[in-house]
Amino acid sequence: MNDQFDDELDNDNNEEEEDFAKLLESYDEGMNEEIQVGDKIKGKIIEIGMDSVFINTGTKVDGVVEKKELCNDDGEFPYVKGDELDLYVVYSSESEIRLSKALSGESGEQALYDAQKNKIPVDGKVTEVCKGGFRVEIMKKSAFCPLSQMDLKFVTKPEDFVGNTYRFMISRIEENGRNIVVSRRNFMEMDLKDARNQFLKDLAVDVILEGHIIKLMDFGAFVELFPGIEGMIHISELSWSRIDHPKEVVKEGEPVKVKVIKVEKQDSKNKLKIALSLKQAGGDPWDTAIEKFVIGDMIKGRVTRCLDFGAFVEIAPGIEGLVHISEMSYTKRVNKAQEVVNP
Known part of the structure; x- marks a missing residue:
């Protein structure tokens, strides 16, 4: 009897050990052991302390970031x-993982080399505009940022950046840290990479997007849809009414809602040519014309064209009606529309 009990107990213990081994194996499979300095990780906050915040890094070791660095x-x-949170690994060992939004403060010269090598962003304050770019203070050292590397788009007012703190990537370090070149553009491109890819993935004909006007030309208007991604509204797609110049409808800096009407690859650079429509984003005015205009209504309009048999009058954007010459006067005979009205 005792032998039978011992056998059953051994079986139970073996089953428990197997179950524990499976759980441990399952736990290990979910761990990411390939984490390295310079990696950008997304992790959940698991504990908030007085000075530190602890993050689930997806490994057996939780990460820690200074609380003050996350304050607004x-x-x-x-x-x-x-x-x-999206954070960078700035130190990693078997027992500790330190995280940061970017390197800053008096971290030392070696930290600059580590930041360059591991592609970790650094905080920098723009102190002045200089020939060809900007002077930027990084970790108590002076660095240079070329004008073309300060933003994703062309910088027209360099003075607007002075006094502000941004994140930069270190492009080059020479002369033992005395010559440092940085790029904010590289950081912005890296930071926006995932979001940009998702935007391009969702981009399709008939999608309605929001953007803002960045440039007006005689033939149309350019719209920034996403940082570094632009589309164009041809003048014929700006309004249902006839216009001579885009400035009659929009102005630079104005937010707009547009409809994508065409997307195609441009030349061999794998760039996209995005055609947009402002007028179609608001719908076809003829869809609601029957509700707005009823026989017998007195309405005002603008003469757009005169022909021998009458005049065309715009009574709403994109909606024109015809006034026949026989309807232009009850008191005299009209031979041409121009005798009574003009565009």
């Missing part, structure tokens, strides 16, 4: 447990 401009900590 007002010094407030805007996160709660469970929120996801």
Whole structure:
């Protein structure tokens, strides 16, 4: 009897050991052991301490980031447990993983080399405009940012950047740290890469998008749809009414809602040519014309064209009606529309 009991106990223990081994194996499979300095990770906040915030890194070791680094401009900590953050690995060992939004402060010269090698962003304050670009203070050292590397688009007012703090990537370090070249553009492109890819993935004909006018030309208007991604509205797609120049409808800097009407690859550079329509984003005015205009209504309009048999009058954007010469006067005979009206 005792032998039978011992056998059953051994079987139970073996089953428990197997179950534990399976759980451990399952846990290990979910771990990412390939994490390295310079990696950008997305992790959930698992604990918020007085000075530190602990992050689930997807490995057996939780990451830690200084709490003050995550505070907003007002010094407030805007996160709660469970929120996801994008952070960079700045130190990694078997027992510790340190995380950061970017390198800053007096981290030392070696930290600059580490940031360049591992492609970790650094915080820098633009101190002045200089020949060809900007002077930027990074970790108590002076760096140079070329004009073309300060933004994704062409910089027209360099002075607007002075006094502001941004994130940069270190492009080059020479002369033992005395000659440092940085790029904000590289950081912005890296930071926007995933979002940009998702935007391009979702881009399709008939999609309605929001953007803002960045440039007006005689033939149309250019719209920034996403940082570094532009589309064009041909003048014929700006309004249902006839216009002579885009400035009659829109102005630079104005936010607009547009409809994508064509997407095609441009030449061999794998760039996209995106055709947009402002007028179609608001719908066809003829769809609601019957509801707006009823026989017998007195309405005002603008004469757009005169022909021998009458005049065309725009009574709403994109909607024109014809006034026949026989309907132009009850008191005299009209031979040409121009005798009574003109565009």
